Amino acid sequence: MRRFHARGRGRSARVEKFFSHLKIVVAERAPEPEAASTEQKAA
Numbered sequence: 001m002r003r004f005h006a007r008g009r010g011r012s013a014r015v016e017k018f019f020s021h022l023k024i025v026v027a028e029r030a031p032e033p034e035a036a037s038t039e040q041k042a043a
Contacts, residue, residue, distance in 0.1 A: 003015040
């Protein structure tokens with residue numbers, strides 16, 4: 001379905017739906033060990 005809205009001088013323009021074609025990918029990540037991350041920060 002095409003939708004239009006009014007523009008100047010009697011013209012028309014298409015309605016753009018910027019967020020109508022989003023693709024969200026969700027993946028599980030393994031938890032990182034806390035001890036390894038604190039050792040790297042201290043070094």
